[in-house]
Amino acid sequence: MDVPGFALITGAASGIGQACALAFASEGAAGLALFDLNLEALSNVKLEIENVLAEKGISKHCQIELRAVNVSNEDEVNFTVREVARKFGRLDYVVNAAGIAMKHPGGAAYVETSDWQRILNVNLTGSFFVLRAAARVMLQQNPILSNIDGRPLQRGAIVNIGSIQAVAGIPASTAYSTSKHGILGLTRTASEDYAKDGLRINVICPGYTETPLTSQPEVLKVMKEKVASSVPMQRMGSPREIADGILYLAGGRSSFVTGTALFVDGGYTQR
Known part of the structure; x- marks a missing residue:
């Protein structure tokens, strides 16, 4: 995947986010800065990464930094991003995987x-x-x-996490869908700002994926119905399948790609 540099992953x-951390480490990243609210869970991810690298016989050291970060806190984000960049000496890849979802019974009128x-x-x-x-x-x-x-690749690559809901409306998902439409707009305008400077910014838009976020009973019920009726591949995706797309967008294999929305959705948006 050509990701030899240092990666920062939120929601890790x-x-x-966890799948991305494992993938970057397995593909040879020099270091990882893992952000989440749950520091104990991050410690478990770090241990999992070390075990996977040992099992694969990968001897290259991957420096791992863990930080408890609330991404909606501006000062906290600014300080911690600068801190890990100083520690690593640079910052090459960012994955914006932190996110929350919620259904709104009754739709927009009752949000x-x-x-x-909170969701926005x-x-x-x-x-x-x-x-x-x-x-x-x-920059x-x-x-x-x-x-x-x-070959010189880029000054940096940022991958935002969108959704099929960045382009499609789904019932009772007012705030989440709005936030993901916004992510698409953020990606497109920011990529236009910095394409000439060698900073690539893309967005990946997952379809129905098996994650803790989607395992909530009220969310899972709707997802299973949608998968059965609307996903041509007739299954949900795995976090690693989404991570593979993210590593492609972050790494050297996509050196001429910016401002793009990559849909990894089992064919949902082809219809």
């Missing part, structure tokens, strides 16, 4: 303002805070070199 304690604000604060504003802090670091550093052919 579970689901897609609680507090629920709306984490999913959209939190992603913006991390993107902004990381971009300020990346000041030299391009990383490919570990395959030595």
Whole structure:
């Protein structure tokens, strides 16, 4: 996947973020900064990474930094991103995987303002805070070199996490769908800002995926119904399948790709 540099992953304690952490380490990343609210769960992810690398006989050391971070806290994000960038010496890849979801019984007319604000604060504003802090670091550093052919690749690569709900409306998902439409807009405008500077910004849009976020009973019930009726592949995706797409967008294999939305959804959006 050509990801020899240093990666920062939010929401890294579970689901897609955890799968990304394992994938970056397995593919030869020099270091990982793992952000989540749950520091204990992050410690378990770090142990899992070390065990996987040992089992695969990968001797290259991967430096792992764990931070308890609330991505909706602007000052906390700014400080911690700068801190890990100083520790690593640079920051090459960012994955904005932190996110929350909620169904709103009765639809938009019955959404609680507090629920709306919480989902937008984490999913959209939190992603913006991390993107902004990381971009300020990346724009000041030299391009990383490919570990395959030595060519200059990029000053940095940021991958935001969208959703099929970035382009499709789903019942009772007012705040979540709005946040993911916003992620698509954030990605497209930011990528336009910095394409000429060697900072690539893309978004991956997963379909129905088996994660702790989607295992909530009220969410899972709707998902199973949708998978049966609307997903051509007739199954849910795995976090590792989403992580593979993210590593492609972050690494040297996609050196001429920016501002793109990659849908990894079993064919849902082809219809």
